[in-house]
Amino acid sequence: xxxxxxxxxxxxxxxxxxxxxxxxxxxxxxxxxxxxxxxxxxxxxxxxxxxxxxxxxxxxxxxxxxxxxxxxxxxxxxxxxxxxxxxxxxxxxxxxxxxxxxxxxxxxxxxxxxxxxxxxxxxxxxxxxxxxxxxxxxxxxxxxxxxxxxxxxxxxxxxxxxxxxxxxxxxxxxxxxxxxxxxxxxxxxxxxxxxxxxxxxxxxxxxxxxxxxxxxxxxxxxxxxxxxxxxxxxxxxxxxxxxxxxxxxxxxxxxxxxxxxxxxxxxxxxxxxxxxxxxxxxxxxxxxxxxxxxxxxxxxxxxxxxxxxxxxxxxxxxxxxxxxxxxxxxxxxxxxxxxxxxxxxxxxxxxxxxxxxxxxxxxxxxxxxxxxxxxxxxxxxxxxxxxxxxxxxxxxxxxxxxxxxxxxxxxxxxxxxxxxxxxxxxxxxxxxxxxxxxxxxxxxxxxxxxxxxxxxxxxxxxxxxxxxxxxxxxxxxxxxxxxxxxxxxxxxxxxxxxxxxxxxxxxxxxxxxxxxxxxxxxxxxxxxxxxxxxxxxxxxxxxxxxxxxxxxxxxxxxxxxxxxxxxxxxxxxxxxxxxxxxxxxxxxxxxxxxxxxxxxxxxxxxxxxxxxxxxxxxxxxxxxxxxxxxxxxxxxxxxxxxxxxxxxxxxxxxxxxxxxxxxxxxxxxxxxxxxxxxxxxxxxxxxxxxxxxxxxxxxxxxxxxxxxxxxxxxxxxxxxxxxxxxxxxxxxxxxxxxxxxxxxxxxxxxxxxxxxxxxxxxxxxxxxxxxxxxxxxxxxxxxxxxxxxxxxxxxxxxxxxxxxxxxxxxxxxxxxxxxxxxxxxxxxxxxxxxxxxxxxxxxxxxxxxxxxxxxxxxxxxxxxxxxxxxxxxxxxxxxxxxxxxxxxxxxxxxxxxx
Numbered sequence: 001x002x003x004x005x006x007x008x009x010x011x012x013x014x015x016x017x018x019x020x021x022x023x024x025x026x027x028x029x030x031x032x033x034x035x036x037x038x039x040x041x042x043x044x045x046x047x048x049x050x051x052x053x054x055x056x057x058x059x060x061x062x063x064x065x066x067x068x069x070x071x072x073x074x075x076x077x078x079x080x081x082x083x084x085x086x087x088x089x090x091x092x093x094x095x096x097x098x099x100x101x102x103x104x105x106x107x108x109x110x111x112x113x114x115x116x117x118x119x120x121x122x123x124x125x126x127x128x129x130x131x132x133x134x135x136x137x138x139x140x141x142x143x144x145x146x147x148x149x150x151x152x153x154x155x156x157x158x159x160x161x162x163x164x165x166x167x168x169x170x171x172x173x174x175x176x177x178x179x180x181x182x183x184x185x186x187x188x189x190x191x192x193x194x195x196x197x198x199x200x201x202x203x204x205x206x207x208x209x210x211x212x213x214x215x216x217x218x219x220x221x222x223x224x225x226x227x228x229x230x231x232x233x234x235x236x237x238x239x240x241x242x243x244x245x246x247x248x249x250x251x252x253x254x255x256x257x258x259x260x261x262x263x264x265x266x267x268x269x270x271x272x273x274x275x276x277x278x279x280x281x282x283x284x285x286x287x288x289x290x291x292x293x294x295x296x297x298x299x300x301x302x303x304x305x306x307x308x309x310x311x312x313x314x315x316x317x318x319x320x321x322x323x324x325x326x327x328x329x330x331x332x333x334x335x336x337x338x339x340x341x342x343x344x345x346x347x348x349x350x351x352x353x354x355x356x357x358x359x360x361x362x363x364x365x366x367x368x369x370x371x372x373x374x375x376x377x378x379x380x381x382x383x384x385x386x387x388x389x390x391x392x393x394x395x396x397x398x399x400x401x402x403x404x405x406x407x408x409x410x411x412x413x414x415x416x417x418x419x420x421x422x423x424x425x426x427x428x429x430x431x432x433x434x435x436x437x438x439x440x441x442x443x444x445x446x447x448x449x450x451x452x453x454x455x456x457x458x459x460x461x462x463x464x465x466x467x468x469x470x471x472x473x474x475x476x477x478x479x480x481x482x483x484x485x486x487x488x489x490x491x492x493x494x495x496x497x498x499x500x501x502x503x504x505x506x507x508x509x510x511x512x513x514x515x516x517x518x519x520x521x522x523x524x525x526x527x528x529x530x531x532x533x534x535x536x537x538x539x540x541x542x543x544x545x546x547x548x549x550x551x552x553x554x555x556x557x558x559x560x561x562x563x564x565x566x567x568x569x570x571x572x573x574x575x576x577x578x579x580x581x582x583x584x585x586x587x588x589x590x591x592x593x594x595x596x597x598x599x600x601x602x603x604x605x606x607x608x609x610x611x612x613x614x615x616x617x618x619x620x621x622x623x624x625x626x627x628x629x630x631x632x633x634x635x636x637x638x639x640x641x642x643x644x645x646x647x648x649x650x651x652x653x654x655x656x657x658x659x660x661x662x663x664x665x666x667x668x669x670x671x672x673x674x675x676x677x678x679x680x681x682x683x684x685x686x687x688x689x690x691x692x693x694x695x696x697x698x699x700x701x702x703x704x705x706x707x708x709x710x711x712x713x714x715x716x717x718x719x720x721x722x723x724x725x726x727x728x729x730x731x732x733x734x735x736x737x738x739x740x741x742x743x744x745x746x747x748x749x750x751x752x753x754x755x756x757x758x759x760x761x762x763x764x765x766x767x768x769x770x771x772x773x774x775x776x777x778x779x780x781x782x783x784x785x786x787x788x789x790x791x792x793x794x795x796x797x798x799x800x801x802x803x804x805x806x807x808x809x810x811x812x813x814x815x816x817x818x819x820x821x822x823x824x825x826x827x828x829x830x831x832x833x834x835x836x837x838x839x840x841x842x843x844x845x846x847x848x849x850x851x852x853x854x855x856x857x858x859x860x861x862x863x864x865x866x867x868x869x870x871x872x873x874x875x876x877x878x879x880x881x882x883x884x885x886x887x888x889x890x891x892x893x894x895x896x897x898x
Contacts, residue, residue, distance in 0.1 A: 074563055074573040074611055076158040076623060076669050076683065113157065113169025119693060120168025120631050126175055126358055128402050128419040129164075129469045129493055151177040157685075158611055158625035158667050161559040161575035162473070162489060165607045167629040168663055168687075176345055176358050177292050180279035185898040188277075188855070192891030193270040195865070197303040202268040202334035203369035205391050206258045212299065214338030214365035220393055220428040222460060223253035226537070230460075230502055233548075234591045236539040244509055247536035251506055254458065254537070257522040259429045262369050262389050268334065271300035273893070287350045294343040305332040306868075306884030308372065310705045313826050314874065322877035323828065326699075329374030329386075331884075336367040352408035359401045368392040385437035387445050388454060389521065395426045413475040415489075421467045430459040433521050446517040447524060449508050449535065456525065457540065461501035461643075468494045485563040487575075493555040497635055500548040501642070502539065509534040539590075546596050548588040551635045555581045569615035579630075580604040585638040585656060597771060599638045599656040605630055619673040627665045633658040633693055637709045650882075655709045657766045664688040678726050686718040692757070695787045696768050696779055697822040697831060705881070707822050708768025712757045712780050717789070719753035730800065741804050747797040755786040784830070785820050792817035799842075806846035806855065814838045821870055829872045831881055839863045855895035862888050 113121050123130060156163070157170045164171075193199070208219035222230065229250065234241050236250070279292035309325040317324065340363040348355045370390040377383045400421035407414040434454040435445035449455050473489035506525060512533055516524070529535060541547065561575030581603055587596035609627035616622065636643065639654040669683035691711040698706050725747045730739040763776035785791075792815065799810030815837045822831045841860040846853065870882040 078155045122171045124173045159609045159627035161577035165579045168631045183280040185278040188895035190273040190893030194887040194889035196887030202303045226250045251537040252527045252530045256525040261522040273298040290347045296341045298339045303334045304884040307880045311879045323879045329372040331372035333370035338365045354406040356404045362398045364396045366394045388434045391431045397424045411477045415473040418470045423465045425463040427461045448512045448517040456506040459503045463499045466496045483565045488560045491557045495553045497551040546587040546641045551585045553583045571613040574610040577607040597656040623669045625667045629663045631661040652707045655768045662690045681723045684720045689715045695822040697825040713763040714758040717755040721751040723749040751793040755789045757784040787820045790816045790819040808844045810842045812840040834869045836866045853897040857893045859891045
């Protein structure tokens with residue numbers, strides 16, 4: 001094997017399939033495939049002595065195919081290599097992962113493993129931790145990662161102690177591209193659109209001149225005077241610190257017109273993307289160095305139009321309990337999303353030692369404009385017709401730099417790794433306003449700026465996350481009658497977060513006379529009105545408000561593990577991990593405000609794990625795995641601060657009294673490798689969860705639907721999954737030259753999962769509104785499903801591809817059965833999300849024109865036009881909490897290879 005091929009192979013196996021601690025295990029397995037395996041080939045001696053017999057010696061090259069990585073590991077894994085990622089042709093890795101057995105993607109961003117929520121999934125980049133640029137989650141939204149920067153993805157569903165103990169459904173390890181096999185340079189360009197957005201009516205607003213690039217030019221900067229007032233950490237209202245004129249100056253200093261006036265766009269443009277990727281390899285003395293770099297830009301649009309309703313309680317309708325909308329709105333929302341990304345990866349091999357240095361930058365911006373109109377019924381006899389607008393700017397940024405060193409000294413291996421990552425989320429100028437229809441006097445929509453709620457508000461929020469990770473792993477291979485590999489290691493993790501959110505209203509000090517209240521929002525908040533009508537910018541801050549918080553999670557972990565071949569075909573991986581974790585969330589209240597509850601969790605755990613693999617026949621094996629793990633509450637679940645989630649258009653607030661969840665995991669899996677790249681697997685799994693964290697909905701503040709969090713007493717989850725991957729040579733079926741190098745792919749998987757919350761008399765839980773203990777039966781019903789859990793998840797890929805060269809035509813079907821998004825408020829039914837079937841078609845072709853290679857790609861997504869629905873149902877009544885048309889998306893791209 002050449003030095004170059006050796007480096008590429010070793011880097012793929014060590015970083016794509018395993019954490020650095022498991023490198024020794026991976027390499028030992030690579031050379032220990034079972035005889036007769038479809039993924040191995042017999043060794044061959046090759047005589048390359050010089051012609052004519054002048055060469056006095058003989059060099060023998062021994063080669064063996066690397067076995068199927070899914071089979072070679074000691075754990076239950078699913079692997080998405082570059083081939084599988086490219087076949088599905090999803091633009092980001094979240095879309096590709098929804099094809100994996102047992103995985104579903106919620107909101108196009110967060111991966112649920114076997115129906116467990118995103119809090120139970122651990123995402124790593126090259127085996128190292130990442131921070132999240134989302135204030136609502138500690139888990140990284142995987143739609144941030146374009147598939148162009150990812151070489152492979154491994155989902156490990158059974159726990160091994162070399163991974164962090166925060167493991168529920170699985171570990172998702174993303175591996176960035178590293179050393180290319182040969183120098184290359186590729187440019188690609190793409191356009192796309194969907195039936196609900198492109199060329200249709202949508203909304204936007206001016207913003208700044210650089211919005212098209214995803215960066216604000218300074219229009220949304222907080223003015224100096226207001227910024228200095230915010231820094232004082234005092235309520236910004238008339239009193240000892242500020243006069244009425246101060247508050248008027250604050251209101252006038254804002255860029256009100258550019259960021260508040262929503263404009264119609266009757267022809268939303270198509271999406272555009274461009275990318276350049278290149279890499280090369282260099283011999284430097286005895287070392288071998290590889291470099292790869294990627295830069296990409298994407299500008300896309302999405303319009304959602306539909307219905308949003310809420311119900312404040314169960315009512316009597318013709319003698320039958322039912323639900324009646326308290327709020328009933330039609331809405332139209334347009335999001336303009338701009339992504340800029342870059343990757344620079346360096347790798348080197350010096351003898352048996354390997355090193356890797358990776359830098360990744362992602363800047364992801366969403367510019368949002370939304371209008372909704374409908375009824376707000378205070379009671380049955382009184383209705384108010386409202387027209388409400390919203391503009392937002394969410395600028396997310398992720399940067400990470402990582403170093404991994406893998407040192408090999410005969411039987412001893414030493415792996416070193418360290419990383420620093422920073423994520424930011426800046427959301428300035430989040431604006432909302434509301435006009436009410438006045439039937440009595442104006443016969444028009446009016447806004448007097450004095451009505452409670454969303455009459456005219458502006459919010460500023462920002463978040464900064466720093467994550468430090470480091471680890472040391474030592475492995476030793478020996479033979480004590482049977483081959484044994486001992487590994488031990490230490491890891492350190494520190495996540496620091498600072499978050500702030502300030503919320504203001506525009507309020508006239510002496511009321512707003514007619515006809516000023518009929519002006520559109522930019523005129524209403526003009527400088528002239530601000531000073532003549534004495535419109536003040538006042539902070540919306542109750543005594544219990546939490547405008548800012550700091551959070552920290554620090555984990556020290558150590559483990560020991562042994563991997564031994566107990567007998568021919570019988571392998572045991574057994575270990576234990578110790579983790580000591582301190583997690584705190586410290587609310588920062590305004591000066592003089594009422595103290596808020598802080599979180600302080602200080603827990604340590606012993607986490608055992610073991611997997612027994614029995615290779616009882618050629619190309620067949622059975623695994624049995626058991627482990628204990630934990631799931632810690634995320635910062636957003638602990639912070640008593642409100643956040644708006646644009647995906648659900650719902651406000652969340654945390655519960656500082658949440659506790660860790662503890663899980664016991666058991667799994668059995670049968671695997672049959674019927675040919676190279678082909679397999680049949682069948683698995684059953686069971687999880688017992690103490691203190692699972694559940695979403696709990698509640699209505700507050702004039703009918704607004706909020707989502708909070710609470711620990712349920714117990715839950716259990718069990719199910720089964722089956723997977724088939726099989727190729728069929730088409731020449732054997734049809735004959736003919738066209739089919740001589742083409743084959744049919746059939747890849748199908750199905751997962752059945754059932755979960756049950758267990759609640760008994762006497763069990764207590766924390767009410768997310770009052771933060772007081774209450775009977776758990778007031779929040780949960782015995783037998784309820786866990787939130788986020790789909791009973792049925794199915795995927796099917798069916799297509800044709802060339803065995804040589806690039807030519808693929810694939811049909812992809814995906815199904816997720818309904819799942820609970822939140823427990824129903826005030827004894828109402830649960831909120832149920834329905835996504836249904838989705839059918840996609842992807843075609844990829846490689847062409848050579850005038851000696852130049854081109855790659856063409858065509859995608860058709862959601863061909864059935866399946867819509868999104870989240871609703872509550874009681875008897876014959878239904879509340880549509882959030883429903884909109886998704887549409888069919890078509891895209892085409894061309895890549896040029898140099």
